[in-house]
Amino acid sequence: MSLNPAELQRITERGVSEIIVREEFIDLLQSGRSLRLKMGFDPSRPDIHLGHVVGLRKLRQLQDLGHQVILIVGDWTAQIGDPSGRSATRPILTHEEVIANAESYLLQFFKVVDETRAQVVWQSEWFGKFSLADIIDLTGRFTVAQFLQRADYAQRLAEQSPIALTELLYPLLQAYDSVAIEADVEFGGTDQLFNLGIGRELQRSKGQRPQQCFLMPILVGTDGVQKMSKSLDNYVGVAEPPEEMYGKIMSLPDALIVPYFDYLTDAPAEELAGMSRDIAAETVNPMNLKKRLAAEITAAFHDQPAAAAAQERFERVVQQRALPEDMPVVSLAALAEAGPRWSNALVAAGLISSVSEGKRLINQGAVELFPPAGPSRRLTEDSHYQPPEPGTAIKVGRRRFASFN
């Protein structure tokens, strides 16, 4: 089957930074053959966030055209650590941990990717049998100069920061995966350019047709500046509860609204252009667009009702500063012996982590009590704790709530 130009454009451009080699890929796509789409997964990082979803959505689009996803569990490369990460040393996972992580990963992965057109394989299927001779063969096909071209290595060398010898093996192993599964296309962020390219070269030197490389744009995290990543804590995880997901998206800087729509939703291109215009002309309140974005993404990973509930909660708790409908319940009996002051009680209730923090928050006017009847009252000093009436709710800062019972 052959794609019309509009569809072709959607596949090859929307949410895609670069395809190497674009013309070759299009030929393959139009050949009618079912392509083998390679995706790797590092089991030391089992959590999928929206940054990964950009690529997963592309996988899904291609699956819907009849192509096959091969997911590789990187149980060997996980032990090395991708050089694009900062820490050279990372804990070696036990086999059980790898299995547990893989299970959790797959659950998230198949929220986007179609399970019926996917196959999961483990690196150990081939690396388990690898010998020293194989390693020598592999390393003999590349030069140090080639590897030093890679930005990560070059930069770290220049900065005089350490590079473990094994790290140089990472791209090689990843490249060999492509050979092992005879990948037609591999997917990765733009920071994977080098690794994917090595895959191409290795396939060529092993007599296979070099894979096509899909480079996906790097999604900027909720801080609006840096790449979305778990370690920077600027991520939105696909397994997060609806209200968290919704709230985190609402905390995006306005400038990210359109890119997020672009990379993470099916909103038509014309609509995106309209949004950009409206935001620039200030004829729309960005908040409303952001609410729609948050609702769409939340619905994609949960469902429509959950997204609607998350939105209601946001409007209630964040915009109107009201109490949420469901709050954790704290037993008054447990607080009775906590200590003399409110800060002690708040620690016992699990709302804060130290007495000092409690004093600070109280002094800043961040702690407010809501009796079942009558007006609320703010604590203004860390005074002697007196048990509140059962049914009293407490608010600590903007997002911590509990009700006493």
Add this chain to the structure above:
RNA sequence: GGAGGGGUGGGUGAGUGGUUAAAGCCACCAGACUGUAAAUCUGGCGUCCGGAAGGACUUCGCAGGUUCGAAUCCUGCCCCCUCCA
């Protein structure tokens, strides 16, 4: 094997005997404001005791030592980087 440089709070990075619970920046938290958990402004940001004023304790790779007093000096150890061989 040799020579030199370095390891500071969540991150970065000042600090070379007391004025240092340790500058600045980032992140984070809170308050105000608001069209949003955006932006902006203000404040906070080790733990514990105290209503507060204030006090005590723990912290600068690890272990010892010198000193009235150490992140800062000495000794040993661990780790990292560069250059030479």
